Amino acid sequence: MTHPADSPQVIAVSSSTSHDTIDKTNRDSITLLAGIGVEADAHAGATVQNPWKVRLDPTAPNLSQVHLLAAELLDTLAQAGYPVTPGQLGENITTRGITLETLPHGTLLHIGDDAVLRLTGLRDPCRRINSLHPRLLKQVLHRHQDGTLVRRAGVMAVVVATGRITPGMTVHAELPPLPHTPLPPV
Template sequence: AAPYRFNRVAVATARLIAGHGIEGDWKAGRNPKRQINLVARETLDGLAREGYRTGPGEIGEQIVVRGLDLMALAPGSRLRLGESALIEITMARTPCDWLGLVQGKPDAPTAAQGRVGVMARVIEGGIVRVGDPVQVIGGGGAQATTSASASGSTVDST
């Protein structure tokens, strides 16, 4: 297994493995409801304006998307990333004490609540590349964003 890192290294391509997470990620396979951590670029930009460091992985994110309000998606919503990867939103991510330590902001777990993305599980594996389209394809009930409103959403970084 890869060594533990809260911060992650940006890559142009990531392989998602069904029921596991991102190939090579230290946390992959540990918790079936927390296989992938996604955050919106727009959310990171807002946190940066508040003084958070938001370089690759500095909020603990694994995949960054642009143009999609992830926090508006209900658990059960499914996203197609690129041509073949399919993930399902399981819950909003809860900031932990590590975020405060890494950011040098002891109040970060409380201050960033509701603004550090969502957790997901991998339903169908596949390769995800920076620039790939992101499509909401259903699930999650009435709160889920439709695929039409998600048009133009892309993977910003992995």
């Protein structure tokens, strides 16, 4: 399902079967599986799949089934001299027109007619990002003057309803009931 260009939308979808690199390959489509994540992606599973998190607790629920990133961040990085294309920061879904990091915890993202994601937190980026560009991590993880840590590497979600995602699909945010809480790092 595609909609007018002024609606928030998916601009790219990506996946990878490997944890060996941070980047994911752009695809024509991906399939989101309820309770699992992106079909055939290295991070798909009901329990944690990140190798570091598996070592800590392999039975922990996977709150990082799907990684979403706003294309506006890619625009900002390019303007700062860090050209990064969709999928290179490890995201599964690249969006445009929706400020993902400001949405509250528990927000439902409806994509197309069928797929639904529930936001679980902010991506906590690691040093592997610097493999793309030296000092790139400082662009997506830095401190405000008051010492507050700012994470700008996208958001994580779990799949609530199965669906196939393609570029051009509309993204609609359904906010949770009040009071809203900010997204924590996951």
